[in-house]
Amino acid sequence: MQSSGSPGRIRGKIQRKTGFFVTGALFKCYLTSQGQARSFWERAKPGRRLPLYLRSLKVITKEMRMAGVEREVAENLRQDSRTPEGAVIIGELDRDLAREVNRKSETDLNLCYQCRTCSNGCPFVAAMDYPPNVVLRMIQYGMRRQVLECATIWVCVNCNTCSSQCPNNIDIAAIMNTLTKMAIEERVQPPEPAILEFHLQVLHSIEAYGRAHKLRIMLRHKLATREWLKDLDLGLKLLAKRKLDLFPSRVKAFQEIHRLFAPYWKGVKS
Amino acid sequence: MNRTAALVEFSYFPGCSVASTASESNQSLMRVCEALGFNLTELEDWNCCGSSSAYIVDPDLGLQLTARNLSLATPDKPLLVMCPRCLHHLRHVHISLREHQNLRRTLERRFRRPISPELEIIHFLEAVVRHGLPRLNAGAPQPLNGLRFMPYYGCTLFRPPGLRRERYFQGEVENVLTALGAQAMPRSLTSRCCGSFLSAAKPEVVTEQVNQIMASAIAAEAECLVTVCAMCQLNLEIRCTLKEPLPVFHLSEVLALALGAKDYQSWFVRHLVDPRPILSSRNLIR
Numbered sequence: 001m002q003s004s005g006s007p008g009r010i011r012g013k014i015q016r017k018t019g020f021f022v023t024g025a026l027f028k029c030y031l032t033s034q035g036q037a038r039s040f041w042e043r044a045k046p047g048r049r050l051p052l053y054l055r056s057l058k059v060i061t062k063e064m065r066m067a068g069v070e071r072e073v074a075e076n077l078r079q080d081s082r083t084p085e086g087a088v089i090i091g092e093l094d095r096d097l098a099r100e101v102n103r104k105s106e107t108d109l110n111l112c113y114q115c116r117t118c119s120n121g122c123p124f125v126a127a128m129d130y131p132p133n134v135v136l137r138m139i140q141y142g143m144r145r146q147v148l149e150c151a152t153i154w155v156c157v158n159c160n161t162c163s164s165q166c167p168n169n170i171d172i173a174a175i176m177n178t179l180t181k182m183a184i185e186e187r188v189q190p191p192e193p194a195i196l197e198f199h200l201q202v203l204h205s206i207e208a209y210g211r212a213h214k215l216r217i218m219l220r221h222k223l224a225t226r227e228w229l230k231d232l233d234l235g236l237k238l239l240a241k242r243k244l245d246l247f248p249s250r251v252k253a254f255q256e257i258h259r260l261f262a263p264y265w266k267g268v269k270s
Numbered sequence: 271m272n273r274t275a276a277l278v279e280f281s282y283f284p285g286c287s288v289a290s291t292a293s294e295s296n297q298s299l300m301r302v303c304e305a306l307g308f309n310l311t312e313l314e315d316w317n318c319c320g321s322s323s324a325y326i327v328d329p330d331l332g333l334q335l336t337a338r339n340l341s342l343a344t345p346d347k348p349l350l351v352m353c354p355r356c357l358h359h360l361r362h363v364h365i366s367l368r369e370h371q372n373l374r375r376t377l378e379r380r381f382r383r384p385i386s387p388e389l390e391i392i393h394f395l396e397a398v399v400r401h402g403l404p405r406l407n408a409g410a411p412q413p414l415n416g417l418r419f420m421p422y423y424g425c426t427l428f429r430p431p432g433l434r435r436e437r438y439f440q441g442e443v444e445n446v447l448t449a450l451g452a453q454a455m456p457r458s459l460t461s462r463c464c465g466s467f468l469s470a471a472k473p474e475v476v477t478e479q480v481n482q483i484m485a486s487a488i489a490a491e492a493e494c495l496v497t498v499c500a501m502c503q504l505n506l507e508i509r510c511t512l513k514e515p516l517p518v519f520h521l522s523e524v525l526a527l528a529l530g531a532k533d534y535q536s537w538f539v540r541h542l543v544d545p546r547p548i549l550s551s552r553n554l555i556r
Binding site: 123124126127155157158159160161163164173176177178180181184192194195196197198199200202203206210211212213214217218221230231234237238241242243244245249251252253256257259260261 | 286287289290291317318321322323324325326327328329331334335338380381425426462463465466467468470471472478479504508539540541542
């Protein structure tokens with residue numbers, strides 16, 4: 001278990017072992033003479049427990065950060081089979097995430113003081129994995145991977161209930177839209193594939209006709225999600241009521257529409 | 271009584287839903303506009319504003335799609351919008367193009383048409399309140415006979431934070447319809463979101479919301495719901511699993527009915543929950 005090599009001559013402070021209690025185990029880090037970080041676990045002494053919020057946190061020390069090896073330690077930990085699932089590894093955190101989201105969504109999420117008005121008002125919070133205020137907190141922490149992988153950003157329908165109730169005037173819906181876009185750009189596997197699939201079908205319809213053609217969107221959506229029987233009766237009822245037009249209405253100057261989409265599909269799977 | 275004989279001119283942006291799924295809303299709107307003296311000119315070759323999908327997948331794409339519609343409108347008359355979501359996108363993009371001159375110029379070059387910063391964008395409800403009230407009050411031959419309705423605004427109308435400084439028209443549906451003799455039952459979930467696009471991808475979530483909204487209307491002793499949003503109307507009808515769902519009207523349908531339109535049968539057959547029994551019980555239709 002012991003890592004190879006002795007602590008090197010990078011800086012005096014780093015040479016000592018650093019240890020932290022994590023999920024009941026003692027986590028130790030060493031820096032090797034080449035400046036590489038090694039880590040291993042020991043069983044924690046009974047009776048020593050971490051506060052709840054730190055249980056799944058893995059801590060990277062200031063010394064490691066100064067030596068510029070935090071990424072490497074984080075990588076080691078991620079590979080380590082003993083790392084608990086869902087653990088947050090601080091070395092992986094993106095300290096610029098909040099700034100990036102703020103810039104892209106033109107709002108200031110650092111004003112959030114966790115009053116949870118957004119989560120209490122959100123009609124869809126039950127369908128989310130993290131309530132909106134937690135998503136904001138995760139952005140502030142820089143938990144890029146966790147934020148972009150969460151279902152909340154896809155479940156949000158932009159009803160703006162949170163945004164209009166937020167005492168600090170944070171446009172939370174705009175933040176969710178920014179995050180979905182970032183998740184697509186970084187090709188994160190969405191936890192709600194059916195929702196993304198639906199959006200892409202709407203976009204395909206707009207690209208093809210300039211307008212949304214609901215029958216096509218629904219059929220393609222069924223094709224993609226392979227749930228033909230779901231809502232079949234409803235679809236037939238809508239057809240009988242002539243609510244679903246068989247043929248799309250089209251924009252004549254489709255070139256103009258087409259051009260808008262041209263740079264776009266490069267970034268997204270089509 | 272023809273004091274305001276001059277027609278009020280509008281450009282008209284129907285939006286995909288109103289043009290297809292909710293064409294009964296469109297037809298009744300035409301009747302209302304004839305009666306109120308609004309002259310609508312449909313925006314030539316309009317396109318989808320991007321809906322929620324474009325803005326979720328890529329806000330820039332949504333902005334460009336919406337901006338194309340703005341470039342088609344002329345600033346000499348206001349642009350009347352039927353769908354709250356379209357209204358939100360059009361207004362929001364219009365405001366941000368007014369603030370970002372460079373972006374506006376880029377888009378103008380792309381579409382080879384000017385985008386007027388002075389263009390006024392108004393919702394149908396706002397148009398009725400601002401331009402139609404005198405005629406509405408004077409010319410309603412068929413008052414609504416105490417029809418008990420729940421005004422359902424949905425989530426998007428006038429609420430988004432980007433439009434915080436815009437006018438806020440909460441309560442106007444009640445004002446208009448109460449003046450026509452209906453009774454408002456607003457102590458219910460009048461602006462709870464219906465679930466929008468989740469209706470396609472996660473119907474069970476939408477069913478829960480819709481049932482809550484419908485149950486609140488029933489608890490408030492309403493006989494029907496009147497909504498300003500075509501999307502909400504569809505969701506409320508198709509996703510409600512209550513035993514006896516209330517019928518859901520488009521605002522334009524109720525207005526047209528009060529203004530004496532005769533072709534209501536062709537709208538009401540398109541409803542999944544037949545509204546005709548309630549209307550006949552109030553002697554509103556034969």
